[in-house]
Amino acid sequence: MSQNDKNMLKWNQIFQKILDSAARYLMMGFVVLFLFGIILLITGKDPIQSYKDILTSTLGSQYGFSEVIVTMTPMLITALAVALPTRIGLINIGGEGQLYMGALLATWGALTFETLPVWALVPLMGLLGIIGGALWAFIPGILKSLGLVNETIATLLLNLVAPSIVAYFVFGFWHSPMDTNKTPNFVDAAQLPTFFNSRIDLSFFIALVLLAIFWYLMKYTRWGLEMRAIGGNPQAAKRNGLPINKYWVIVLCIGGAIAGLAGAAQVSGFYGVLLVNFSRSLGYMGFLISWLSFGDPIGIFITSFVVSVIITGGNMLQLTIGIPYAVINILLALTLFVVLAKPTFLKRITI
Amino acid sequence: MTLLSILGMISSAIFSGTSLLYTTLGETIHQRSGIVNLGLEGVMLISASSGFAVTAITGNPYLGVFIAMMAGGIMNMILGFLVVTRRANQLASGLALMFFGFGLSAIIGKPYVGTRINALPRLNLPGLSSLPRLYSSLFKFDFLIILVIPAAFFVWWLLFRTRWGLGLRAVGESADTAFASGRSPFLIRYQALFLGGMLTGLGAAHLSIAYTINWTEYMTGGRGFIAVALVIFSKWHPLRAILGALLFSGAVAFQLLLQSSGVQISPFLLDTIPYILTLLVLIVWGGARRHAAPASLGRIYQGVE
Known part of the structure; x- marks a missing residue:
């Protein structure tokens, strides 16, 4: 031949x-x-009409399409927060909690430093979001590496704590004079810039960059190779001298940091305000998307897109034909x- | 603070803890057979809404409770099909089930928002009728509350004193070994899911038909996840689950107690106590084998090709 x-x-x-x-x-x-x-x-x-409506209202109009992008942005990021630890064999179901803690710290930044200009305040909020999520993931990470508590259970439990902490701060200290369940609207300098005359904000491009970095790291660096080795067989990796306990903590913290960034982006971009219980299971959605796409960056993008078409289309359907x-x-x-x-x-x- | 207010708190703790204990017992059975059901929240919502709807239509709360039980079992069959027959990931399948429950319960319950129904009758306990009415009315319980502790003992008996329970625990520890000793992991896991689903349904029925006596979307408010935490807290043991449910409902009662005595502490921080306590308990056990989860919890049984 x-x-x-x-x-x-x-x-x-x-x-x-x-x-x-x-x-x-x-x-x-x-x-x-x-x-x-x-x-x-x-x-x-009428099912046929409903399906037609879903498609035309999302992919058929510029506004609808931009809403799909807006919906998928946090999913991309929270899915990545799950996909990265999965490579090393860690099940991070705690995206939800890490997202809340990121949003909490970012909000603190927005309310405390509201006199800063936008080029300083927005990055600061992002950084605070990263710190919040990473700290929240550090707890299960350190417990795992000490061999005390399984990370699945610890992250799940911490998911249940975080929204209450957010509620404590909002109801107790930060709420606006009108509404007790949210903070006052952030100043303009604390809001992510938007593009294309739509609600698409900077976080979408950040998400794309993160996905690209993730893909590159996993495919072309020593770091990615070592992570896959630990994920494949931790015992063998340990015998080959890889510090797997250190990896566990660091990778889970990075996962948490990514989810925290998603939280910061939600309050700073999508809402422009911190609402109690704002997330509507975004963290869990990220877990599902990451799992369905086997942690593959392109898969994450496609799956998030399909899920967002369904959700956005459903939103429009609710307005037009009145289904809940x-x-x-x-x-x-x-x-x-x-x-x-x-x-x-x-x-x-x-x- | 009066005796009446303290008794009132205890009464409300019992009412709110009942649905939690039923659900925790259900999840204990699932997890003992090796399946984590993260979809409890959705299962509860569907049971609560369908039980409420049936009660509203027929006027018979007992029929409502029965339907809620069946709905719980049937919902879990979806999970069973995915994770047992199709060998899908348990956590992801559970979350999918949760979203399904969010949606379906909203459709089922929508026509009945704000409907008044015949609540599950509250029975006069003998001996309490001599008390002043104000007091005795606090301790008029429906039959689901009266049966919840016996239910915990029943689950304990089932798991630890019957051959079926032995088989179920064996499947949860090592499905291959259980199969080699002549048991069918597939069948046992389906049975565990159905039974656990029925208990979850009872808990949800108590929530909508006996305790709050109405239906609102997302009315379970995280109870499904709390039950998962309680199962871990109680070390996968049905009798310790009673303690766990008491701890949680106790925290709720404590909250009311503090508020009525004028102590300023945020109810939101108190909400977190059960979870933090669970985490601390896990840390104290320190991953020792005798405190560990069923060994094949969350693993997929591949079966024999």
């Missing part, structure tokens, strides 16, 4: 693979739409169910 033939064969295989996975995702999509269609029919809505917003959670959950169940019929139809 000549070199040329070999290349042809290789490309054929790659092409085949792409075709296979395209067919697979298409089938999955149909299953989801079918199941959700049944639910829509039961509630007395929570119904979108059903569409989302059905999508997740189908992906998690890895249906076997897909194997049969692929060539």
